[in-house]
Amino acid sequence: MPLRIPICAFDAKTGILCAKCQAKLSAGQISNSDIIVSKVLVKLAESTPELNKMALLRSYEVEGSYVMEMEQADAGLIRSKPEIKQKVEDMLKGKVWVIGTSNSDRQFLEELFYPIRILTVNTVWLPDGSKLTKVIIPGKRPERLRGEIEALKKVVKQVKGIELLVESEREATLRL
Numbered sequence: 001m002p003l004r005i006p007i008c009a010f011d012a013k014t015g016i017l018c019a020k021c022q023a024k025l026s027a028g029q030i031s032n033s034d035i036i037v038s039k040v041l042v043k044l045a046e047s048t049p050e051l052n053k054m055a056l057l058r059s060y061e062v063e064g065s066y067v068m069e070m071e072q073a074d075a076g077l078i079r080s081k082p083e084i085k086q087k088v089e090d091m092l093k094g095k096v097w098v099i100g101t102s103n104s105d106r107q108f109l110e111e112l113f114y115p116i117r118i119l120t121v122n123t124v125w126l127p128d129g130s131k132l133t134k135v136i137i138p139g140k141r142p143e144r145l146r147g148e149i150e151a152l153k154k155v156v157k158q159v160k161g162i163e164l165l166v167e168s169e170r171e172a173t174l175r176l
């Protein structure tokens, strides 16, 4: 089975959208990042046969980084082969997160944060009635992850509309 992507394989190869895909783009059914990532995956599939069985469901671009939403099994496979993700990152010239399609916010967060482990996910209500989702990750010194966590917060906000607060175990304990 060939690689499945949100646009026609032919369009991804030539870089020119057919009328049908152009209409989907105009209607907002597909995004510019769907097109960018599809092109890269089609190109990469020529030298990476594993990709040919996979399906890119959709993708998001967040400040030069990309989220690829794939079938659950495909996301697992890419996680087990970091060299594939690395190649996609090189070609996109940005960081890439691979997530499986899921209905649960917790699962979405766990896959997005991987390999950072998530200990707990809580909802925090603010006095003004808005809510935050608080994620607690292990460790005492999250400083080295700060850049990545700031990027993850932006991704979560854009993809799921969730306002995220990330604390380390140590910070969470101090607050009690």
Ligand SMILES: [Zn+2]
Pocket (backbone or CB within 6 Å): 007, 008, 011, 017, 018, 019, 020, 021, 022
């Ligand atoms: Zn097309």
